[in-house]
């Protein structure tokens with residue numbers, strides 16, 4: 188980022204222009220990352236600083252304030268792909284930010300002046316915790332939830348109706364007095380801290396991307412094209428207002444009371460302040476208690492309670508004059524960056540870390556701070572030996588905001604290492620991703636337990652009786668470092684002292700069970716095997732596609748060894764021409780197979796290469812079953828089969844299992860509480876089967 192404390196007083200217009208351009212560009216990049224990709228690249232505080240700086244520049248050089256300045260925009264346009272757009276009943280404005288109490292009083296003094304009242308006037312204010320979530324507008328017609336959209340650019344948002352309807356906290360129907368025919372309710376969708384941690388654990392277990400914070404997890408969860416994914420995410424909601432005035436409500440407090448009457452969830456901490464002291468007390472209390480709330484807030488919102496005054500005040504360029512967001516402060520300080528080191532996460536993502544000369548921020552000694560990724564280091568031109576500005580906000584990991592200019596000679600630009608500091612495998616960066624990853628997934632200490640967990644998981648080797656705790660213990664003791672070690676464990680246990688069966692919590696029977704479970708998996712299907720390797724982007728479905736295509740381990744292995752990413756590579760062409768496979772998957776396969784450490788793992792593991800596990804060829808499609816070659820869709824809750832079982836059974840009999848109903852669907856199997864898909868099937872005249880009828884159909888004929 189640009190130097191935050193540089194004075195703009197002695198700037199020429201030329202310099203101001205170039206500064207403005209740099210800032211505006213930087214803000215645009217962050218906006219894109221934040222709104223469109225759900226992946227913020229800087230902290231909110233740092234972002235606000237950039238914005239303040241831009242505003243200050245524009246105040247001093249009004250000529251810079253053009254229509255496309257970020258200061259004139261509320262957010263960015265809704266993402267281009269996937270979601271229909273919904274225009275809000277009235278624009279969803281963002282709020283002006285205040286960073287100190289003085290800012291707050293100044294703001295309401297300005298409001299008083301605007302109304303021709305004494306500057307000393309205190310307006311009764313409603314104070315609400317500012318939820319750090321995703322603003323949404325919900326339209327109800329005749330009481331029923333009609334549409335829901337994100338804020339988007341303030342005028343138009345993305346249609347997230349299907350996702351919103353999966354949130355149990357949001358009533359599908361409003362009940363109660365004075366309900367207008369149409370009403371747009373506004374509020375914040377958020378994720379609690381506990382649910383955020385759980386979600387990231389699940390993501391990690393799946394090898395999927397981790398969310399940076401609860402807000403991004405909420406946004407990423409809601410902005411799913413498949414609402415069944417949203418339904419699995421425990422999103423919550425607080426309503427905070429309406430787009431248009433409500434009949435009979437004279438104050439914002441009345442509005443909130445009415446929303447509650449209609450059944451909408453409100454934040455229980457909201458209060459009406461009738462004096463400055465109450466405002467101060469509330470802000471201080473929230474700032475102290477914020478970490479114990481269980482969800483993220485980043486400040487307090489004040490709204491003038493009197494709606495008549497609100498309407499007289501109206502809105503300025505991009506924010507209402509009657510409301511203000513009072514942000515919590517972050518702690519900042521300067522220190523020397525001694526060294527840049529690399530930290531390898533459990534998913535293999537390599538994060539550069541600033542090793543600092545220790546400093547105290549808000550009573551906590553800070554000696555390390557995150558540098559996020561390689562791009563950030565380059566963009567901020569951070570070098571070892573620099574004096575840097577550090578920020579610590581709430582529970583967030585301290586971060587390096589930027590370099591503090593100094594006269595001292597600087598070190599060389601930082602060169603990002605090309606091999607993993609933990610396992611010496613190659614580091615690689617995938618096109619279009621900011622993250623750099625270690626490719627030694629199966630051998631890298633930092634990633635190994637996670638990968639081993641994946642290896643033994645239900646859809647992979649499915650090893651019964653091997654808990655995560657056991658796996659981690661085996662790993663720590665050096666007994667199981669790579670997958671192949673699992674299959675020599677029994678052999679080695681005979682020479683172990685003490686042997687596993689005498690360990691705390693084990694006995695002869697449980698050890699026997701574990702070895703039996705392992706032995707049962709010495710034969711494994713090719714698709715399970717491929718999936719078990721935990722190659723990024725190669726999920727269950729892709730593994731199945733690969734296994735069908737290559738049929739045997741030998742064929743697959745040979746093809747992968749011949750794979751490179753040059754355009755005329757035969758294997759590459761072959762791979763990307765497979766239906767359901769893309770270039771990203773090809774890139775990941777390539778990255779996995781060029782890493783010699785991974786080849787070692789295969790050799791140690793696979794019987795075909797000298798290991799102990801025999802990888803079976805993919806069975807040719809079963810024939811003679813009435814469902815061979817048919818396309819089927821499951822919907823609703825099945826009673827006798829789990830979804831996974833039903834799917835496996837259908838595929839085993841040669842059927843294609845699809846996620847949605849179309850004209851190509853042959854059978855729709857309807858469980859309990861089936862919804863849209865069943866209706867759609869009816870509409871298209873597709874054969875609908877009960878679970879019983881389906882099971883009968885799957886029985887061997889004759």
Ligand SMILES: [Zn+2]
Pocket residue numbers: 531607608609610611612625626627631632633
């Ligand atoms: Zn590594």
